[in-house]
Amino acid sequence: MQLLFLVTLALFLGVTVTVPAQEKRVHRQHDLSDHDHDDAHSFQYDHEAFLGKEEAKTFDQLSPEESKERLGKIVERIDTDKDGFISHAELHKWIKHRQRRYIEENVDKHWKDYDQNKDGKIAWNEYKNTTYGFYMDEEFDDVDDKVSYRSMLSRDERRFKNADRDGDGIATREEFTAFLHPEEFDYMKDIVIQETIEDIDKNGDKKIDLQEYIGDMFNAEDGENEPDWVTTEKKHFLEIRDVNKDGFLDASEVAQWILPGEVDHADNEAKHLIHETDKDNDGRLSISEILDRMDFIKVSTITDYGTLVVDNHDEL
Template structure:
């Protein structure tokens, strides 16, 4: 859980910033999306839990069950084809090194695809570079000219603009405010570049240090992962995260993390994400504990592999990713 949180924390998905304004606008009440007189679903109509009622109402209960069965059958078929590519030596087994290499390949491919799409969005004059002004105009131009009615949103985005500019300048090695492809990749994925690590630490402190005292206490650490409902008991995983804060991240045992402890937390020495994920997938799938997994053992754990980087979180099991 802690490693997953770290990845989420510093993955720096800039496209989220572009979408937040739309999501912040008022939306119609979700409960009014489906009108129902008869029993359209066996599931409660509670969108706070899930949208299964709406799904059943749209497809019909029997059709929905058929859809789910077809979805899993097709996903298993595509995962089986993927396994053949992961098994490089073709011996019918997938080993931890093969999984690790594939996960690295999947990550590189995903980053490359994201980079290509993002580059086209921002390189407006098609000169093979992205100037800071080009990026700013696409991402923040609306808010710079926004009316006073949206002052709250505007102020929030001006703060994001300031942080984006700091990150852009940090990635821009020659300081000309014009990013090459490699510099823009460092801007998008700072966790992949050693010279950007100080910025990640600063961003993390800025985000988590709510009282601005230069430290991150355990409550600030938990607040970034979990917001309890009124009267709700703390889940076990939150209790575990709280304990891990004191055991693993608070190195000097003073009850809070300083800048160097934050650095150790988000940049643990000798940590290889692909290797750790490969270990986990192998451990969970290897029922006979022979340190290798068959195609069937992988297919038996379809849901877990769909939720892993090995399938790009399920995206590689769709038709548009037939060729990998």
């Protein structure tokens, strides 16, 4: 079960400026999809990996004929050597490109809201004033959940300072990207781990026990049976996550869980897509092979077609 980003400040009433969706939690595989990679039940992970998260939603609304037409245009973009086939290298490059584009577009969307003086940088005060505005001056007295609001301000400030590498209180574009997407930057890994523990740790002991681990993903309603995947997650906690077998996940174990080394998810997804789609086993995909697996491909990361149809410049 993927870690979800925590609720955004936009969920709290009373913010003077509508706050763009701000990620407060870090996905273990945030870069490709929010869904589990489980082809036995759904191809949604692969769908978002091929198409991109937002565009995948639009793709599902197209007719089969429209889907094939747009998918054909995407295949042409991926096939950079124009030999009529998509190789592993081309597919890997495309998926990495979609990852980068998602982050760039997300930063672009937020940038204009926060760079109030239009100097190409975002100071902490600009971010703070835009996000919290009037209610910050009144110490959140008019906000129902003032404790949570103050906690989020403190958390934002801590993350901003960690992202601000030169400590001048002003974020360059790269530093602001690290603030919004800390999981993408090595120097932000400690803050990712700290925030994850804070979000799941309910008793404040700075560790995660089995009940907290499962409770972050599943809370049974009255009479509801526990799904099989919960049993599997409990086994993973006991046998894999809890390395020292003390019944808790500490910071180092959380790091191994959510930041499991330099795993190239784009490379793994490219291999997976070729394995599932390559009928003649020649290690590459033809347009006919791709179109024959529309059910699989259209629920994958490659397609991100929504912007491709209106985008005429060479994205790669």
